[in-house]
Amino acid sequence: MGVANKAYKFRIFPTKEQEDFLVRTFGCVRFVYNKMLAERKETYEKYKDNKALLRKQKFPTPAKYKKEFEWLKEVDSLALANAQLNLQRAFSNFFLGKTKYPKFKNRKSKQSYTTNMVTGNIKILAGHIKLPKLTPLRMKQHREIPSHHVIKSCTVSRSATGKYHVSILTEYEHNPVKKEINHxxxxxxxxxxxxxxxxxxxxxxxPRFYRQAEGKLAKEQRKMSNMMNGSSRWKKQRIKVAKLHERVANQRKNFLHQESRKxxxxxxxxxxxxxxxxxxxxxxxxxxxxxxxxxxxxxxxxxxxxxxxxxxxxxxxxxxxxxxxxxxxxxxxxxxxxxxxxxxxxxxxxxxxxxxxxxxxxxxxxxxxxxx
Structure with a gap:
């Protein structure tokens, strides 16, 4: 039997305490990623003319920073480990010529972290999901995950509009019967x-959703440009603009799903x-x-x-x-x-x-x- 992966994305609604933990985790993952990248950058500059020696250099690990930065122990260690894997993947793609040199992350980067299933540390309950170091999070599960699907990992993310989602990656045995081609x-x-x-x-x-919203987007973006960057009014307007972009993206995705399914x-x-x-x-x-x-x-x-x-x-x-x-x-x-x-x-x-x-x-x- 072949093995396939499928992800299921659901909206989650963290409490204030849970949200604080998620934000701290996002920050810790970003901090560790940047620390490791800074070290790798030094190594790259030192050995870039000798590719054989460069490949032999070991990646720094998140554990290296936990003695100096005690607060890293408060968050999920698997999230930090995945930051290391993401950096390794970024460098592998760079050396293969697929992407540019990895960049440092900032608060404007995508806010997310990934944790893995280890000895039942992730559980889906009635209307909730249990993740490592967190009390059960309220989740809007609009579709069932088949019983034969095994959870491998979960990625928690926050959109530009402040909405939280969890993407549950599953693995299952998949051996579809090859269809005879008639049509x-x-x-x-x-x-x-x-x-x-x-x-x-x-x-x-x-329907060209972006073109339909372009006039309204331009109007709201002009308003934001006239406000003081970082002020409370600017922050409210930024979310308003982000919601318009999010609506266009959701409309587009929904349409493409429907047409591809047909x-x-x-x-x-x-x-x-x-x-x-x-x-x-x-x-x-x-x-x-x-x-x-x-x-x-x-x-x-x-x-x-x-x-x-x-x-x-x-x-x-x-x-x-x-x-x-x-x-x-x-x-x-x-x-x-x-x-x-x-x-x-x-x-x-x-x-x-x-x-x-x-x-x-x-x-x-x-x-x-x-x-x-």
């Missing part, structure tokens, strides 16, 4: 509507292009529109929803000329401007440009799958 669909990314399906040219009709239930295989969204946003100056659509998040949701059912997501090469090729006769048009939204071929075939591209993406996917 295939191609999706072409659309700036104005998320995607266009190859089947009848259906569009997702993405596709995963309807088709056995979904074919998309392997797009570089960051590059597209810079090249075509569509940064806001690309970020608003959340195509990367959508494809992540789509992949795991298909995997759960033994179905497939196929990504074809981003240089495949899906927009320039006629889906009827196969002739490729060398020049096709972005402003041309209707595809006209010499063979007489006339179709919406994005729909034509979606059909070509589907056909390319079928070739990869070796389907007649």
């Amino acid at each position: 295939v669909v191609g999706l072409d990314f659309a700036m104005d509507g998320l995607f266009v399906e190859s089947e009848e040219g259906k569009k997702a009709y993405y 596709l995963a239930n309807r088709y056995d295989c979904v074919v998309i292009e392997n797009l570089d969204m960051k590059g597209m946003s810079k090249a075509f100056r569509f940064g806001k529109s690309v970020a608003d659509n959340g195509w990367g998040m959508f494809t992540t949701f789509l992949r795991y929803k298909l995997d759960e059912q033994g179905k497939q997501l196929i990504k074809i090469d981003k240089w495949f000329p899906s927009s320039k090729t006629c889906s009827a006769c196969g002739h490729m048009h060398a020049a096709l401007h972005l402003s041309e939204r209707t595809f006209n071929c010499d063979c007489g075939f006339v179709i919406d440009r994005d729909w034509n591209a979606a059909i070509n993406i589907k056909n390319e996917g079928r070739l990869i799958l070796d389907l007649s």
